[in-house]
Amino acid sequence: MEHPPLTRFVMRSLADRLRVMPVVVVTGARQTGKSTLVHELAPEGRRYVTLDDLDMRDLAHRDPDALLGDSQTTTIDEIQREPAILHAIKRAVDRRRKPGQFVLTGSANLLMMNRVAESLAGRASYLTLWPLTRSERRGEGSCGLWSELLSARDESWLDLLRAQPTTDEDWTDVARCGGFPWPALRLSSRSDRAVWFDGYVRTYLERDLQDLSAVSSLTDFRRLMRAASLRVGQLVNQAELGRDVAMTQPTVHRYLNLLEVSYVIVRIPAFATNRTKRLIKSPKLYWSDVGLALHLAGVDEPSGAHLENLVFQDLLAWRDARTDRAEVTYWRTALGEEVDFVVEAGGHLLPIEIKATTRPRLADARHLLAFRSEYGRKARAGLLLHTGTATEWLASGILATPWWRVL
DSSP states (O other), X not given: OOOOOXXXXXXXXXXXXXXXXXXXXXXXXXXXXXXXXXXXXXXXXXXXXXXXXXXXXHHHXXXXXXXXXXXXXXXXXXXXXOTTHHHHHHHHHXXXXXXXXXXXXXXXXXXXSTTHHHHHTTTEEEEEOOSOOHHHHTTOOXXXXXXXXXXXXXXXXXXXXXXXXXXXXXXXXXXXXXXXHXXXXXXXXXXXXXXXXXXXXXXXXXXXXXXXXXOSOHHHHHHHHHHHHTTTTSBOOHHHHHHHHTOOHHHHHHHHHHHHHTTSEEEEOBOXXXXXXXXXXXXXXXXXXXXXXXXXXXOSSOOHHHHHHHHHHHHHHHHHHOSSOOEEEEEEBTTSOEEEEEEEETTEEEEEEEOXXXXXXXXXXXXXXXXXXXXXXXXXXXXXXXXXXXOEEXXXXXXXXXXXXXX
């Protein structure tokens, strides 16, 4: 069955950047749909080059200026395979600065690769394409209602969420499918998705990873990936992780960085503003795609941490498509009080707690209440996302609502 073209939430943001900047860099994990996105948005006559093509990659290495040619607008896919071409792009932009001159896509975070940010400084805008949100999977081309909640008054949230034309869905099925377009939209059975994910991991280990850095033992790296997949939503303790997988702390540090550079994992920082309480500062670990995390962990039944990861994926898509930057962190005190996510935008703080329960109770909101008490007027109402059906105020300033009403 033919599937209609996907409408992605970042399309408008990409178009806005193309109207302003000479270079727009679209990054993200392999198979998130970057090539499809830039093909659909590009006008006719735009030259397209992929460095997955060995001949094109060889030309980019030997004579990058010849590869760029005289085309007014060019899209270059998988730029991380030959980052030296960025110097030729810099020269071309400096000769004839024109909005939308180059669109570059890559499966690695170019900002974290040596000399890349310096080469494109002042010339490029960066955009990350994350795996599909729930709304994108449903053909709506959007993400969660984060902007709507932030722009509305707290007391109007109840009416806002109840008015959404959305339906209940089993979050465990959504988590198992993940957000990569092919398994999420085209593969209906767990066994078929397992075959796809296994091929994805093999390609990543044997091809993409080697383009980023030499890894002496792919077996060790895969063992670390599995250990990380079993720590979704947990604090990152590299020494402890190293003991569990029999690796030195420097090796664990390097491997985690490679996973992050290639958008496989995301480490979320701790909320930094302190008033009266001592805060935990270690990052927490999530996966860019919860379906991949479940596959690597060999887990049949997703846990509450995977529901957190599902919400976090949506927050990432929303955050990185915004022109006005927003921060997504977590809050945890030395006393054990913790809020899963804190969205900082427009001078306000939106605390979010996720509970895999169908009947949330006031006790489930106690850390949201502690956060709001700590940060006073800067804190918006607390949002408690659960797996039930009721949308209601649990207490003053704490709204409980099903996850699917927001995502």
